[in-house]
Amino acid sequence: MRLDVISIFPEYLNPLQLSLIGRAAEDGILDLNVTNLRDFATDKHRKVDDTPYGGGAGMVMMPEPWGQALDAVRAQAPAEKKPVLIVPSPAGTVFNQKMAYDLAEEDHLVFACGRYEGIDERVIEYAHENFTVIPVSIGDYVLNGGEVAVMVMVEAIARLIPGVIGNPESLVEESHSDVLLEYPVYTKPASWRGREVPEVLLGGNHHRVARHRRDEQIKRTAARRPDLIPQLDVESLNRRDRDA
Numbered sequence: 001m002r003l004d005v006i007s008i009f010p011e012y013l014n015p016l017q018l019s020l021i022g023r024a025a026e027d028g029i030l031d032l033n034v035t036n037l038r039d040f041a042t043d044k045h046r047k048v049d050d051t052p053y054g055g056g057a058g059m060v061m062m063p064e065p066w067g068q069a070l071d072a073v074r075a076q077a078p079a080e081k082k083p084v085l086i087v088p089s090p091a092g093t094v095f096n097q098k099m100a101y102d103l104a105e106e107d108h109l110v111f112a113c114g115r116y117e118g119i120d121e122r123v124i125e126y127a128h129e130n131f132t133v134i135p136v137s138i139g140d141y142v143l144n145g146g147e148v149a150v151m152v153m154v155e156a157i158a159r160l161i162p163g164v165i166g167n168p169e170s171l172v173e174e175s176h177s178d179v180l181l182e183y184p185v186y187t188k189p190a191s192w193r194g195r196e197v198p199e200v201l202l203g204g205n206h207h208r209v210a211r212h213r214r215d216e217q218i219k220r221t222a223a224r225r226p227d228l229i230p231q232l233d234v235e236s237l238n239r240r241d242r243d244a
Ligand SMILES: Nc1cc(-c2ccc3cc[nH]c3c2)n[nH]1
Pocket: 088, 089, 090, 113, 114, 115, 116, 117, 118, 136, 137, 138, 139, 140, 141, 142, 143, 144, 145, 146, 149
């Protein structure tokens, strides 16, 4: 997968060169490219923002640097299929695990990091000519720019790509992959500061361990994310209990 990030703070994306994603880039599984929007500014001061039409506080990102940057990125990876352009925004579709799975199937993702009060809306309209454009929110809180949102999305997406994480098994039982939240985990020592690992986990009965973990998932989901319960197929859980 090719990943392009356009930002006025390219160094903000340096952590993507670390750990599993950095290794995947070295191994050629990911082709990660960060573009400095200022390189496409049209004046000697490399200006990328200006005052908003209609007045109001703050500045708006000018259209032309974005138009040239998007054209340049599109030209670097000519392909029949339009790349997906993800525009982090508080007004976007909320990012979730299903979106991460869907985006992990794409060949080319481009991320446009806004700053200031946002990007001139005509850029988004223009981008539809060469990209499949998706405004995306990572949650109902306001950031100062898109870079942090891109870091979140790139990590969530890249880890689903075969070869990026060592053990694909660990993708199977995680939270949100099957609606229920993850169960509590423990490791040595069995007794720590007067607190014990649940006895069932110390025995070798895999069936009992699996049942215990599922019960813990249900308890934790009901307590912390009751909103997920309607999606839970209670009938299949009850059937599981009957068959146990
Ligand atoms: N989920 C979420 C996204 C954002 C966001 C994204 C881009 C910009 C550009 C300027 N402010 C921004 C805020 N805040 N919260």
